[in-house]
Amino acid sequence: MKDEQMKIPADCKTVIFDVDGTLYDKTGIAQKMVRRLWWCLPLLMAERLARKNMHYVQYASEDEFFEAFFYQMARGHWWGPKIAEEWYRFVYMPAMVRIIRKSYHPREDVMAIIAECRQRGLRMVIYSDYGAVIEKLEALGIDSSQFDMIISAPELGALKPSESCARRLLEMLEADPKTTLFVGDREDKDGASANAVGAQYLKV
Numbered sequence: 254m255k256d257e258q259m260k261i262p263a264d265c266k267t268v269i270f271d272v273d274g275t276l277y278d279k280t281g282i283a284q285k286m287v288r289r290l291w292w293c294l295p296l297l298m299a300e301r302l303a304r305k306n307m308h309y310v311q312y313a314s315e316d317e318f319f320e321a322f323f324y325q326m327a328r329g330h331w332w333g334p335k336i337a338e339e340w341y342r343f344v345y346m347p348a349m350v351r352i353i354r355k356s357y358h359p360r361e362d363v364m365a366i367i368a369e370c371r372q373r374g375l376r377m378v379i380y381s382d383y384g385a386v387i388e389k390l391e392a393l394g395i396d397s398s399q400f401d402m403i404i405s406a407p408e409l410g411a412l413k414p415s416e417s418c419a420r421r422l423l424e425m426l427e428a429d430p431k432t433t434l435f436v437g438d439r440e441d442k443d444g445a446s447a448n449a450v451g452a453q454y455l456k457v
């Protein structure tokens with residue numbers, strides 16, 4: 254554990270963990286996804302572009318978010334939103350989980366933070382930008398039952414670093430931002446989420 258950067262503040266009560274790139278080092282996962290899903294490369298590219306276009310747009314619900322997301326994925330292509338949705342749920346996400354199970358393992362420094370949280374009795378939350386969170390935790394061999402809440406930003410209607418989603422998350426947790434720490438790998442997503450609500454941020 255790198256002492257200097259990996260300290261949980263003494264007054265911290267709630268720790269909110271990102272998943273991809275934080276619980277495991279996701280280096281190379283995009284290339285692995287392309288190798289596994291080469292036969293549906295246009296869908297893979299459409300997913301990436303749709304995700305980009307969804308940034309900074311807030312929806313009222315998860316249903317509305319995904320309706321817009323699959324519409325974006327289908328725009329200008331031969332497939333419709335329904336095919337995009339089935340591909341995303343039954344091909345794309347399961348492929349990502351399988352790759353994580355096969356090729357990735359939990360980051361030791363972050364597992365040390367989780368162990369410290371448990372020891373100190375801090376509340377632990379998973380806040381991801383993608384779905385299939387429990388499946389990913391299982392693929393990494395991380396016990397999902399140790400977290401007090403597992404949620405994704407789309408469930409709250411947007412992608413990180415949505416201020417509205419971060420605020421809603423803290424409301425659901427009844428957490429004081431001053432004693433809340435976001436742990437993540439992306440300054441522009443996890444750091445910005447923490448900033449938006451006045452919480453602290455720990456970059457891994």
Ligand SMILES: [Mg+2]
Pocket residue numbers: 271272273274275437438439
């Ligand atoms: Mg991440």
